[in-house]
Amino acid sequence: MEKKPFTFETKRSRIVFGNGCRHQIADELVACGLSRALVLSTSNQIEQAEEISNILGPSAIGTFSLAAMHTPVEVTKQAIKVFDEAHADCIVAIGGGSTTGLGKAIAFRKNTPQFVLPTTYAGSEVTSILGQTENGIKKTVKDPSILPEVVIYDPELTCELPVGMSVSSGLNAMAHAVEALYAQDRNPISSMMAVEGIRALKEALLKIVEAPDDLEARGTALYGAWLCGTVLGAVGMAFHHKLCHTLGGSFDLPHAETHAILLPHTAAYNQTVAKHVLAPATALFGGDLGRGLFELSRRLAAPQKLTDIGFGHSMINRASDIAMQNAYWNPRKVTQKGVMAVLTNATDGNPPCSS
């Protein structure tokens, strides 16, 4: 174990995990003294929202199914109008990071309790971070009111997540854990959770690509996603997340896929300098973390080129300028040359380079 001094805080989320546990949602509301839930989803998950409303029975007083990527403030305002008119007393969000984001945006403004049923591996449900977009600019806020009170992880809800999305979302989760291992404010618990999260997701994703409805593998993946999300909420992120934020915010690239493509390259960038703290994860990938992650993403048929998701060579200069604008901590100094090398390799789908 590292002998480094540390601080460790426990947060207030209650986690309920297990196949079929979505059926406990009504009891969870009762236990919190709540009885008027507004159910949130995207327009793609209306059926799942209806199922949850049916389980809630009279405790579901309405649905709002317009959650969208990057949490646009206009959508939040519409949802708050519905929430107020229905005299709702809590939020039940079923979906991925976009739906969770809408619930958080409402909670941030109205300090209302949130119950989240995650259906992807993004991990937003266990962080007190909200990213929201107004006039084309995405800003991040962190506040205790944003952290959901109850998270209900039911692997059955993830069985219909398409394989491609499952893979990208799982690699997105692993990226939280890789960065948590070298975080400045890491602690022994966050590092333990990070390694276990990476291990679980690696094992599960390889099974899910073969059999998408393998419920045991879905459970293992969701367990890994919970661990990876928890460390995202607990410690600071670095180069990888900053670069993904730049590509998502300024070039409108899709969230999970951007993380999936960049992870082998950013891990390789940091792996020599952070060798000691990355060692338990490196051991899971045959002794070379960047190359091992690249090989895993190939086996999972994950996207490997930024050109496949709308980014081209002509954008590299601007992206690296933006990524260099605000200084942030990273175990290895982030240089313009380094950012450009990472982006060039990721644009072309080349193997990662750690020099």
Ligand code: NAD
């Ligand atoms: P998403 O929530 O946008 O989902 C992508 C699409 O997949 C949506 O149409 C959704 O309805 C659909 N979908 C989700 N689960 C499904 C299922 N089980 N079956 C069928 N369809 C399903 O994608 P995401 O990657 O989970 O979330 C991305 C968003 O979350 C981004 O805006 C990102 O910034 C945010 N995020 C925030 C944090 C945080 O801590 N604040 C962490 C991670 C991600």
